[in-house]
Amino acid sequence: MPPMTRTFPSGAVASPHHLASAVGVQVLDEGGNAVDAAIATNLVLSVVTPYHCGVGGDLFALVWDGQVHAIDSAGRAPAGATPDAIRAAVVGHGDVWSLSGTSGMPAVGPLSVTVPGAVAGWAQLLERWGTRSFGDLATRAICLARDGFVVSSKGAYLSGRASPRAEAVPGFLEHFGGMRTANQRFVQADLAATLLTIAEDGPDAVYRGAISERIVETLAAGGSTMTTDDLHAHQVCDVDTLRRVHRGLEIVQLPPPSQGVTALTALGILDAFGDLPADGAAATHVRIEAMRIALAERNRHLADPSIMTLGADDLLDADRIAAHAASIDVDRITSPVPGRPAPGGTAYVCALDGDGRGISLMQSNFLGFGSGVVVPGTGIALHNRGAHFSLDEHSPAAIGPGRRPMHTLIPAMALRDGALKLLFGTMGGDGQAQTHVQLLAGLEGEGDWDLADVLERPRWIVDTTDGSVSVESRMDASVVDGLRARGHVVQAIGPYDYAAGNANLIEVLASGCAGASDPRTEGAVLGR
Numbered sequence: 170m171p172p173m174t175r176t177f178p179s180g181a182v183a184s185p186h187h188l189a190s191a192v193g194v195q196v197l198d199e200g201g202n203a204v205d206a207a208i209a210t211n212l213v214l215s216v217v218t219p220y221h222c223g224v225g226g227d228l229f230a231l232v233w234d235g236q237v238h239a240i241d242s243a244g245r246a247p248a249g250a251t252p253d254a255i256r257a258a259v260v261g262h263g264d265v266w267s268l269s270g271t272s273g274m275p276a277v278g279p280l281s282v283t284v285p286g287a288v289a290g291w292a293q294l295l296e297r298w299g300t301r302s303f304g305d306l307a308t309r310a311i312c313l314a315r316d317g318f319v320v321s322s323k324g325a326y327l328s329g330r331a332s333p334r335a336e337a338v339p340g341f342l343e344h345f346g347g348m349r350t351a352n353q354r355f356v357q358a359d360l361a362a363t364l365l366t367i368a369e370d371g372p373d374a375v376y377r378g379a380i381s382e383r384i385v386e387t388l389a390a391g392g393s394t395m396t397t398d399d400l401h402a403h404q405v406c407d408v409d410t411l412r413r414v415h416r417g418l419e420i421v422q423l424p425p426p427s428q429g430v431t432a433l434t435a436l437g438i439l440d441a442f443g444d445l446p447a448d449g450a451a452a453t454h455v456r457i458e459a460m461r462i463a464l465a466e467r468n469r470h471l472a473d474p475s476i477m478t479l480g481a482d483d484l485l486d487a488d489r490i491a492a493h494a495a496s497i498d499v500d501r502i503t504s505p506v507p508g509r510p511a512p513g514g515t516a517y518v519c520a521l522d523g524d525g526r527g528i529s530l531m532q533s534n535f536l537g538f539g540s541g542v543v544v545p546g547t548g549i550a551l552h553n554r555g556a557h558f559s560l561d562e563h564s565p566a567a568i569g570p571g572r573r574p575m576h577t578l579i580p581a582m583a584l585r586d587g588a589l590k591l592l593f594g595t596m597g598g599d600g601q602a603q604t605h606v607q608l609l610a611g612l613e614g615e616g617d618w619d620l621a622d623v624l625e626r627p628r629w630i631v632d633t634t635d636g637s638v639s640v641e642s643r644m645d646a647s648v649v650d651g652l653r654a655r656g657h658v659v660q661a662i663g664p665y666d667y668a669a670g671n672a673n674l675i676e677v678l679a680s681g682c683a684g685a686s687d688p689r690t691e692g693a694v695l696g697r
Contacts, residue, residue, distance in 0.1 A: 172621040172688045177696025178681040179523035182206050183673035185221065185516055185596065187693040188318065189213035190686075192309045193520055194695040196301065203520040204232065204298040205306060207528045208291050212310035212364070214516045216357060217318055219345065219538060220331040221596065222516040224363060224375070225551040226534040227283075228290030229423055229578045231410070232298055233527040233589045237582065239423055240293060241406040244284030244554065248570045249394030252560040255280055255568060258392030273560040274568065277335050277541045279391030281553035283574065284403045285375070287532055292372040293405040298526070304368030311368075314548070315361035317354040323691045325351035327667070331514060331537020338541030344548070345538060360548025376400045380547055387544045388551075402571075411481055413437060416613040418591070419584040425474040429579045430481045432602035434463035434493075436609065437485060441494035450651020451499055456610065457631060457638060457657065458497045460603050464507035464633050472565040473572040502656040506636035509566075514538075515578060515596035519675050521682050523697075527675070529580035529592045577601055583612075588677070595672035595687070600630045604670040620674045620685035628669040630662075641666055665689045
């Protein structure tokens with residue numbers, strides 16, 4: 170069944186799972202606001218899509234309450250984390266931790282874990298904008314964890330696709346192996362108890378209480394230097410946003426360590442290039458070239474902002490952007506191969522309430538099921554964002570005490586005439602910024618948008634390892650032929666391939682709102 174654009178008079182919630190969206194709308198129906206609804210939705214996602222997100226992950230969000238606020242709750246590396254410490258731990262704990270991450274770091278296991286920021290992020294959002302307690306908002310998630318839910322065929326597929334990376338981690342299959350069978354009820358009693366503990370004790374349950382000690386003990390057994398002091402030190406940051414006016418919309422993104430600057434770099438290059446060719450293949454080629462350049466910029470420079478040699482403002486400098494645009498040849502590839510890949514597994518949620526308050530939120534365990542480390546007795550699967558660090562001491566991405574790795578998470582907003590117009594985002598690692606560019610290509614102009622049509626369109630994804638381009642098999646043959654003629658290595662993927670992202674959109678209308686959810690997932694946009 171093709172996706173549909175739906176309109177609602179008093180608010181909407183969109184997420185990658187229909188059960189989560191339904192809970193979010195219930196919160197709106199009961200008088201909660203958009204932030205309340207988004208957190209309730211996120212908590213259900215932590216139960217029903219643990220291959221995307223959960224208590225052990227990180228969180229970024231943009232909130233609109235008449236102005237934009239940006240929240241960064243990305244965790245840091247332990248104070249004892251250095252390239253030498255990681256190498257020594259790998260030697261001491263066998264081949265399981267030597268699986269290669271994006272820059273030589275272990276991809277799974279305790280050494281890939283940084284401080285999880287999600288719980289602190291939820292608490293901060295509720296303290297500043299929420300009207301309901303965490304316990305109230307967690308009620309449905311707790312029930313689904315305690316009593317179980319029936320795993321869908323899509324959930325079983327995604328679990329099976331994600332879990333092989335983590336299978337070597339002790340305890341992983343005991344906890345999550347049951348998710349790989351469709352039509353089976355999956356129960357997470359330990360996670361239900363953990364959510365109840367957080368509801369009673371607040372974020373201190375994770376960062377200062379007994380759970381923090383269990384996290385540290387579990388990680389130490391695998392060679393991690395994480396301490397309770399590292400968990401105690403976690404802080405949620407208010408950060409300034411990055412913005413760019415593109416084709417009549419002011420696009421709002423988060424700053425580093427988020428890759429929001431990557432999407433704005435590509436959009437800036439396209440603006441500087443000028444009118445795109447009328448030919449579909451040529452226009453797609455130019456967009457791909459702009460994206461390859463932006464991804465190469467990301468991979469050379471993006472890291473913890475405290476150690477970046479070129480900051481976001483430098484990367485978005487008008488002269489630098491113009492030079493990138495001038496390097497594009499309409500008839501052939503001239504852009505660099507981006508380099509270091511950044512895969513990901515992420516949940517994107519957006520919500521709008523009847524008062525016009527909106528939230529764009531991303532919460533992630535990174536690679537499917539994160540590090541594979543499940544803290545015994547808690548049901549918490551810890552993320553593996555540390556896999557984005559490097560063991561090269563001279564790299565801007567080098568792991569170091571208290572540093573944050575580059576993050577692919579980029580929840581976004583678009584403003585028009587200073588007011589909220591659009592909430593949007595997608596999962597997809599390297600593909601997130603690429604999907605942003607393609608979504609915005611379908612949302613240009615002042616006329617009515619068909620959000621579902623924009624999500625339906627076939628997508629392309631640049632592989633950052635070799636620069637090749639994957640295209641959904643529905644892509645027009647003339648576009649594919651035109652890309653190959655210009656030197657692109659093109660390969661076909663599924664017609665609605667999960668690798669091409671799963672986005673959600675909510676548009677603010679003169680009266681009410683409209684929304685659509687990506688056909689590549691089992692999500693839903695629901696409203697009231």
